[in-house]
Amino acid sequence: MRRITGAALAVLFLFPLAWSAFASVRTPTGFGLSNYARLFTADNGIRAEHVFNSIAVSALTVAVTLVVSTLGGYAFGRFSFPGKEALFLLTLAILMVPYATVLIALYVLLGWLGLQDSLIGLSLVLAMFQLPFSIFMMRNSFEAVPKELEESALIDGCTSFGALVRVMLPAVRPGLVTVGLFAFLTSWSEFFAPLILLNSTSKFTMMLAVVNMRTASFGAIDYAALEAGVTFMAVPCLVLFLILQRSYVRGFMSGALRG
Template structure:
């Protein structure tokens, strides 16, 4: 390797390390601050590392807020999993229909679905609140799931349409010759081939539902139904104006764990799903 090539590679790796440190530093700051003892956690976490050694006091105090951290984590998990499952179900069927079937005004309907992405969510909060109230779903986790699914579907349908477009039609024709038709064709032949796109859609839906704050704050009024982001707002407000920084950092640390584990375990499908149908 020539000296110029070695220098170029060294600079490339150095730049990568600097970018990684830039992104990982806030996460390390957050995690270290979460393990500060009670005596150090009352002030903003500077420096973040515990002077008296790591402690779980912040996590214990966090569990004392309201119904407890695990109750709110359960609410968030139920909402996120239900949102991901329902989004996958509807988007797979819709994406397959837009990719393989012909029907009147097909292009217009698809453009109208995509156009809803341009509508700011904040502008339709009041109509959505009234609709949920009429249906008796206001202040329920079911109503919150339906709102999240509605917000996820335009992008998810677009993703699944591209994923099915990337699958050669010859595979589908060969399956039809072998007698596989209808829903069985979709489930047994096309769905495994479109798995990267399905995983990407489910991952997006789960992460957005897990971290979403505004809709949960507006549509949920019963403290028992709060999700983790709303619960963290209560912790952030504190009592009598005081903020328990240790409990706040501990809560954010716990919120990160499922997202990191899920993304790291599914990242290979996620990357393939985003590039599916890109050339076409």
């Protein structure tokens, strides 16, 4: 029964993606890659700069999220300080705030910082929204590591930072993979934040470029090319998940069990 239920859920979730892939290669005369050719050659299609922007935003978001959540999770998981639990609960409380309600305020803040309409500013905003969940995951991952490992490193002369780099990080690798994968998937497919925070078409991400294809002359929409764009954007996510799925599942389950 479990296998039947799992198979049914897999079909339910994979059907939209499979349909998009099928529609992306379907042409009026049969099957081919002409839809992908139009995706990259149309006036309002995807350009190389859009691909670069998406890669840059995703990479920077993942880097900032990993660094901050690792340090924050290590502090919450291994150190005691006044107000620790209250601060941790306050961090988690950010998850209850719909991020769309604060984007305008963040847009103004980025203007004060000189990061308005920039990929760096967008990446920092996306990383900020990832941090509550990421810190929660990393704290649980660090707490799951036996304290004896860290104490042995400290006795051997390592500082707290040295123990973190040499001993703790290899031990929490599944948690790092989980946090990094979540940050990548979110930033890669994010639409609303780039729509609000980016003004220049040269800085658009692929998601904005694909959505922009729906705006055509006389209301005509090239749905086949649009499906090609959806499939093209989904491929990196599928490849990364298939490569990292074992570490992802271990990291997510360990974090959930400790939580």
